[in-house]
Amino acid sequence: MRNISRAALLVLTAALAACGSEPAAEPAEQIVVREPSDLAIPPAMNESPTQDTALAEAAATDAVTGIDGEAAFAQCAVCHSIGKGxxxxxxxxxxxxxxxKAASVAGYSYSPAIEAAGITWTEAEMDSFLADPLEKIPxxxxxxxxxxxxxxxxxIIAYMMDASGS
Amino acid sequence: MIKLNVNGQAREVDVDPATPILWVVRENLEMTGTKFGCGIAMCGACTVHLDGKPVRSCSTPISRAEGKAITTIEGIAEDDGTLSKVQQAWIEAQVPQCGYCQSGQIMSATALLQKDPNPSDEQIDAAMAGNVCRCGMYGRIRTAIKSAAGNTQAAKEEA
Amino acid sequence: MGKWSRRAFIGAGVVAGGALVVGIAVRPGNPTDELKPLLAKGDGEELINAWVKVDANNKVTAIVPHAEMGQGAHSVLAQMLADEMDVDWEAVDILEAPAIPAYVGADLGREFIAPTLEVPKVLEPTVQGAFLSLANMMDLQITGGSFSIRGSGQRGMRTAGAAAREMLVAAAAEKWNVPAAEITTSNSILTHKSSGKSATYGEFAAAAATQDLPVKPRRKKVEEFTLMGKPMPRKDIPSKVNGTAGFGIDAQVEGMKYAAVKAAPVVGATVEKIDASKAKTMPGVLQILNMGDFVAVVADGYWQAQKALGTIEATYSEAEGQNLDQGDVFARYAKALDEVGSDGGDVETDEGDAIGTFAEASKKVTAEYKVPFLAHATMEPMNCTASVKDGRCDLWMGTQSPLGTRRDVAKALGLDEDNVSLQNAYLGGGFGRRASSDVPVMAARIAKATGYPVKMIWSREEDTAQDLYRPSATSRFEAGLDDKGKLVSWNNVHTHLFDPQEAPQVPHYAIANHLIRKVDVPMHLRFGPWRSVDHSQQAWFIESFIDEIAVEAGKDPLELRRELLARSPRHLAVLNKAAEMSNWGSAMPRGHGRGIAFVPSFGSVVAQVAEVDMTGTKPRVTKVYCCADVGFAMNPDGVAAQMESAIVYGLTAALYGEISIKDGAVQQSNFHDYEMLRINEMPDVEVTLINGDHERLGGAGEPGLPPLAPAVTNAVFAATGKRVRELPLSKHSFA
Known part of the structure; x- marks a missing residue:
């Protein structure tokens, strides 16, 4: 029973710690974009997609010639920087x-798979990797x-070369 | 409207084409077996198949799924409800603990076995390293994959 | 567990017509004299709860008072009940006890928080004693402390099962007009052999319900067990391979909207101003809230909410902790420890004369160890669905503490506790994180402010940066050996003591003179229980230091532990078994090493041997041998799984686990900078169980964790000669 009691106290302590300065239930500022009564109208998902995130831009990219490489790279920039240093x-x-060579950026903790891949990023290798990363390097x-x-x-590949000054 | 094929069924959703597959499946299609774990393709909990290949649905926009077949954890059993070999092996080895990552684990393992019916340890490592299991059931996952592959001897040695 | 419906959880546990529901009803006038002092809580006290239901169709429902977070408690508790009751295991369903006041007398259990109010020994094997144990657990309904099986199972479920069986037998005896002693039970069937009569439990469910509750039902002896001690497949697993298992994040509530949140990065700071000019133009966005301590966006979909949240610029107030960096944390610890010196601080244990014997020791060993903050990183990010309407709050989530949650949410909203209800779901990992109610309180506040039922989901970034952490800590030791090399003095002072209180203690080791102290160093971060709680750091300190003493004494680390455990045969058996499994002492290749650690915790005893390969660029743990004595393994495969799990959780922390702070805020955000062990790094794990004491069960969920880190770092020392005194291992170079 001793342990139950401690566990109980411990949880209570944690709960108290969590409450901290006892925030008020009410918001300090509340911006109502749509009133609950607007629920009847079709959800705003129908509105044209905004262009403000990488995924949105990627999806909105038209698959015709003259693709903006920088815009296409935006989907990569979610995880990757490209500026020198x-x-x-x-x-x-x-x-x-x-x-x-693959897996050669100092200080980055690579997956064992890519460390063992032994490939050099030629355009062809990069192209097949980008087409299906998990297929290329499980x-x-x-x-x-x-x-x-x-x-x-x-x-994207052209942009990566441009942005690297090569 | 985006036309989809999910677990063999034609579906239509009215969403921003940039919406990750994960949220379309969970919220619009109300199929909650596919899980949100990290949002950056680092944990594998959201793994689904696109034309049989495993993808992290949290980081793959729904627009990429147009014209392809999406398969989720809800769609890998037989039509009559018989569990797949992988699912059965998962039960046999008592793999899941909390179970939250297991939809993703099973989807990755299923794709692996479709590609390499008798995978080596290295192939299992490579195919499954993208799936985190915080309950640490990796040993049992390995056993179950070998058992599902029909390699019962290897599975026994593993166990 | 079934799918959500509001009706289901309000109606749960209610006696249906024609069913036997065993539990107990204690009403005014009902309690026995022995029970009265424990129940006294004023007039009108009413307490009804149930553990098992048998319906007319012969279906048996085990009602368990604990959350299922992967530890298998639901299934094992049902297994214990089913065995005592002789029911057909295939026909057993499991229902988690609902956290509703009609079901549990909230006031009673609260009394039991006080450690003095234990269930008296005389009551323990009785139905009433079992009831009190369960009422206690059900009121608190805490799942933690590795307590479910050894507490609720051993005292509650077994007694309830035995009582139900006796009531069914009594009903049949009455109807058949035969002595109860001649009736046998098996697989949910009652049989009277000489008359050839037999019936299912279901046929007698209603009649059994009218029988008197046996005062002291007979529980099985270990040799009579049919399910207990067997590796029964868990009942929750089928739903966890086909996507149907319901986790908190899967809750579906009519009219539900989604909330994404971002708290002030420095705990204690408030959100002063937000610029939501972009967010409010984004698709799907319904409301944007500055809640003071966090910002929330409510939208039609979660991704829309999260995306809009990302565009909001917020400014924060000054906060006390805002200038603190990780280096300052350890500097603070060092200063506090310097100030108390060799004998100051809060004394936890003072036996013999540790200071005097140290002064005269032939050999002196000293060391200081440091551990970082750790996050829980449950696979299911924190979430809660809340609806606040008409003076009521309904919550859907996975929690280790349903009733604590109800109380805290009621308090935050200014509601009566009775008007807060909670439906618990499977937990996508708990590890202590889901024992706190910070998350549901946030969800309830958003729901109240917006008027929508809201599913709030934390991003992984928020989950990592706003956790209730395992504290960072520093521990210093001084030990003295006499001229025969015997360990005679142990003096330890550490920062921080949370729970369990015995974590820094070493009573299992025969050391004549002990002084164990702590110093409190306040910190602005929030802390919470993390798998094995203080044992997670204390065991690493203690078992690393024991290893250092062995080296100074010129002894093999196993031999020193054997000497210190010589008077404890149960402990020694576990240590020796782990050593034997590992073929301790056999030669290893160059660059490889073997380390051992031994830790009793949560009523169980665990020894582990780790083998490491230090020939690569980073440490690789290749093998872990684990011997555990949990008293009696109710489900051996389940216990083995808990050991495997704790080993991985501990190894992840030992290799990579580090939450650090800069300018008062947590620096890590997701799995790329708070790394998890993956399958390619998984060591072979071998587990052996010893049933050392079937009357006194120990826990299983946590005791496998504490020995892991010291076994690994001791192995690193054996391989390299380098002693690791600060975790994680990724901080160190072994090139």
């Missing part, structure tokens, strides 16, 4: 990636769905 984020920094941490459109991949 910028720190790695969720994924490694990609400055100068093209032509490098076990890679970059488990995104891949870029299905070949022109879009080419635009």
């Amino acid at each position: 910028e720190p790695s984020d969720i994924g490694p920094n990609l400055h100068g990636i093209m032509g490098q 076990g890679t941490k970059m488990a995104s769905g891949g870029v299905t459109d070949g022109d879009e991949r080419a635009a």
Whole structure:
């Protein structure tokens, strides 16, 4: 029974700690964008998609020639920096990636799969990787769905070279 | 409207095409077996198949699924409800603890076995390293994959 | 567990017509004399609860007072009840006891928080004693402290099962007009052999309900067990392989909207101002809230809410902790420890003369160890669905503490506790994180402010940065050996003591002179129980230091532990078994090493041997041998699974676990910078169980964790000669 009692006290303590300064239940500021009565109208999901995030831009990218590489890269920028000397984020920094050996950015903790892959990032290798990362290197941490459109991949690769000054 | 094929059924959803597959499946289609874990494709809890290949649905926009077949955990049993070999092996090895990551684990394992019916330890590592199990049931996952592969000897040695 | 419906949880536990419901009803006038002093809570006290229901169709429902977070408690509790009751295991359903006042007398259990009010020994094997134990657990309904099986199961479910069986037998004896002693039971069937009569439990359910409750039902002896001690497959697992298991995050409530939240990065700061000019134009957004301590966006979909939240710029107030960096944390600890020196601080244990014997010791060993803050990182991010309407609040979530949650939410909303209800779901990992009510309080506040039923989901980033952490801590030791190399003096001072109180203690080791002290160092971060709680750091301190003493004494680390445990045969058996499993002492390749650790905790005893390969760029743990004595393993496969699980949880922390702060805020955000062990790094794990005492069960969920980190770092020392005094291992270079 001793332990129950302690567990009980402990949880109570934790709960108290969680409450801290006892925040008021009411908000300090409340912006009502749509009134609850607006529920009858079709949800705003019907509105045209905004262009403010990487995924949105990627999805909105038209798969015709003249794809903006920087815009296409935005989906990669969610995890990767590309500026010279910028720190790695969720994924490694990609400055100068093209032509490098895979898994060679110092200080980034790669998956064993990509460390063992033994590939060099030629355009062809990068293209097949971007098309289907998990298929190309099973076990890679970059488990995104891949870029299905070949022109879009080419635009991304071109941008990665441009942004690296090569 | 975006036209989808989910577990063999034609579905239509009215969403921003940039919406990740995960949220369309969970909220619009009300199929909650696919789980949200990290939102950045680092944990695998949201794994579904697109044309049989495993993808992290939290980071893959629904627009990418147009014209492809989405398969979720709800869609891998037989039509008569018989569990798949992988699901049965999961029960046999008593793999799940909290169970939250297991939909993703099973989807990754299913894709692995479709590609490599008798995977080596290295192939299992490579295919499954993207799936985190915080309850730490990796040993049992390995056993179950080998058992599902029909490699009962290897599964026994593992167990 | 079934799908959600409001009706289901309000109606749960109610006696249906023609069913036997065993539990107990204690009403004014009902309590026995022995019970009265424990129940006294004023007039009108009414307490009704149930553990098992047998319906006319022969279906048996076990009603369990604990959350299922992967530890298998639901299934094992049902297994214990079913065995005592002789029911057909296939026909057993499991229902989690609802957290509603009609079901549990909230006032009674509160009395039992006081440690003095234990269930008296005389009452323990009785129905009333079992009831009190359960009432206590059900009131608090806490799932933690590795307590479910050894507490609720051993005292409650078994007694309830035995009582139900006796009532069914009595009903049959009455109807058949035969002596009860001649009736046998098996697989939910009553049989009277000589008359050839037999019937299902279901046929006698209604009649049994009218029988007197046996005062002291007979529980089975260990040799009579049919389900207990067997590796029965868990009942929750089928739903966890086909996507149908209902977790908190899967709750579906009519009219529900989604909320994404971001709290002030520094705990204690408030949100001063928000610029939501962009967010309010974004699709799906319904409301944007500055709640003072956090910002919330409510939208039609979660992704829309999260996206809009990301565009909001917020400014925060000054906060006390805002200038603190991780280095300052350890500096604060060092200063506090320097100030108390060798004998100051709050004394926890003072036996013999540790200071005097240390002064005269032939050999002196000293060391200081440091551990970082740790997050829980449950796979299911924190979430809660709340609806606040007409003076009521309904909550849907997975929690380790349903009633604590009800109380805290009621308090935050200014509601009566009775007007807050909670439907518990499966927990996508708990590990202590889901024992606190900070998350449901936030969800309830949002629901109240907006008027919508709201499913609030924390992003992984929020889950990592706003956790209730395992505290960072520093511990210092001084030990003295006499001229024969015997350990005679142990002096320890550590920062922080939370729970269990015995975590820093070493009574299992025969050391004549002990002084154990603590110093409190206040910190602005929020702390909470983390799997094995204080044992998670204290065991690493203690078992690392024992290893250092062995080296100084010129002894094998196993031999020193054997000497210190010589008077404890049960402990020694566990230690020796782990050593034997690992073939301790056999040669290992260059760069490889073997380490051992031994930790009793939560009533169980665990020894582990880890093997490491230090020849690569980072430490690789290749094998872990684990011997555990949990008293009696009710479900051996379940206990083994808990050991495997705790080993991985402990290894993840030992290798990578580190939450650090900068400018008062947590620096880590997701799995890329708070790394998890993955399958490619999984060591082989071998578990052996010893049933050392079937009368006194120990816990299973936590005791496998504490020995892991010291076994690994002791192995690193064996392989490299480098002693690790600060975790995690990823901070160190072994090149």
